[in-house]
Amino acid sequence: xxxMNKALIYILLILSLxxxxxxxxxQNLEDGDLVAKADPSTIQEKMEEGAxxxxxxxxxxxxxxxxxxxxxxxxxxxxxxxxDQVLTVDSASVSGTxxxxxxxxxxxxYSDASDSFTSKIYPFVLQSGNQSVISALNSxxxxxxxxxxxxxxxxSEMCKDTDYTCYNLSxxxxxxxxxxxxxxxxxxxxxxxCIIPVRKVEFDIVNNKQIVAGKPERAHVKFLVSHKxxxxxxxxxxxxxxxxxxxxxxxxxxREDCFGVTDFTIGDDYIKN
Numbered sequence: 001x002x003x004m005n006k007a008l009i010y011i012l013l014i015l016s017l018x019x020x021x022x023x024x025x026x027q028n029l030e031d032g033d034l035v036a037k038a039d040p041s042t043i044q045e046k047m048e049e050g051a052x053x054x055x056x057x058x059x060x061x062x063x064x065x066x067x068x069x070x071x072x073x074x075x076x077x078x079x080x081x082x083x084d085q086v087l088t089v090d091s092a093s094v095s096g097t098x099x100x101x102x103x104x105x106x107x108x109x110y111s112d113a114s115d116s117f118t119s120k121i122y123p124f125v126l127q128s129g130n131q132s133v134i135s136a137l138n139s140x141x142x143x144x145x146x147x148x149x150x151x152x153x154x155x156s157e158m159c160k161d162t163d164y165t166c167y168n169l170s171x172x173x174x175x176x177x178x179x180x181x182x183x184x185x186x187x188x189x190x191x192x193x194c195i196i197p198v199r200k201v202e203f204d205i206v207n208n209k210q211i212v213a214g215k216p217e218r219a220h221v222k223f224l225v226s227h228k229x230x231x232x233x234x235x236x237x238x239x240x241x242x243x244x245x246x247x248x249x250x251x252x253x254x255r256e257d258c259f260g261v262t263d264f265t266i267g268d269d270y271i272k273n
Contacts, residue, residue, distance in 0.1 A: 034218070038169035038203055040159035046171045047156040050199030051234060052227025055153035058126050059231050060101055064089045064267030066232035068146065073256045082257070083109045087145055087232055089267060090121070099126040105145055115143050146259055148235035152223055158205060167204040174198055176226075184266050187228050196228040198236065212243050213252040233264035 048055055065088040073079045088104040105122040109115040122145055159166035175195050178187070183194035202222030210217040219242040225235045237260045244255040 034167040034204060034206065036168050038159065038166040040166065043159050043166060043169055043201075043203060044156045046169070046199075047152065047201055047223070047225075050171070050201055050223075050225040050227065051149075051152065055149075055156055060089055060092075060124070060126070061230065061267030062089050062092060063265065064230050064232055065263075065265045066230070066261060067263040068148070068259050068261050070146070070257065070259045073258070075253045076256075081110045083107055083111075083115075084262075085146060087122075089232075097127065100124070101126065103145070107143055107145075109143075117143075147232070148238050148259055148261070149231055151238060152225060152235045155205075155221055155223075159203075163207065163209050165206045165208060167206070169201075169203040171199060171201045174200070182264065186266055196226050198224055198226045200224050212245065217242065230264060230266045233261045236261045 044055075065086065067084070067086045069084050070082040071079055072082050084107070086104075086106045089101050090104045091102045093100050093102075101124040103122045103124055105120045106118040107116055124147075158164050174197075176198050178194040178196060180192060180194070183191035185191060188194040188196060200222065202220065205219045205221060207217040207219075212218075219240060221241070222237075222239050223235055224237040227234065229236070237258070239256055239258040241254065241256040243252040245252055
């Protein structure tokens with residue numbers, strides 16, 4: 001087994017260890033345990049703390065790269081690989097008040113071969129005011145990349161929308177050791193013992209306007225994030241768990257979509273916070 005494969009297995013084991021406690025207490029999403037209503041401002045505050053500041057502050061570097069894998073689990077038993085994605089920041093240019101980062105985007109979709117490709121150019125546009133916007137410059141793109149940090153920021157705001165109510169906020173801080181392959185002196189001084197802080201955040205979201213199986217749609221979302229990592233890999237793991245209707249009888253079953261970073265590079269001129 002080569003060093004790269006060992007590193008990928010190592011970081012995946014780290015992620016699984018940090019999420020196994022949540023997995024053991026997974027809700028079936030039908031229980032009436034929505035008792036601890038979460039304050040939207042507190043959710044945003046705790047998520048900002050985990051990311052090291054503003055969720056919309058984007059610090060992308062040339063040659064930064066991030067690889068992630070996505071899986072879908074049905075009824076807590078059938079785990080299906082969904083897709084793998086690799087993003088690399090190739091170049092940047094200025095257009096008016098915006099900076100356009102050209103990303104080299106490769107994807108392997110295990111359920112739809114027509115949605116698999118290598119080395120497509122995808123534009124990521126940073127608008128003035130340091131607000132990140134995923135551009136539609138290439139509106140004919142076959143597939144839009146997953147930006148976990150963008151999801152993280154969006155979920156931090158969602159509970160402020162009156163259409164949603166959030167419950168059961170939980171967060172905890174820990175330390176993890178990065179494999180030597182991923183360690184960098186711009187992240188930690190000792191690359192042979194590269195310890196970084198991580199925060200796990202999770203909560204329930206109820207969509208008051210979306211009805212599933214006769215009840216408002218409920219989801220459970222959880223994140224693992226580290227402010228020490230580059231932008232595209234700052235969110236190491238995200239899982240979204242909800243009820244989905246399947247079959248001719250539209251029977252509700254639990255579906256969980258997970259996205260996990262498997263590899264990354266910091267890129268050029270990374271500024272350590």
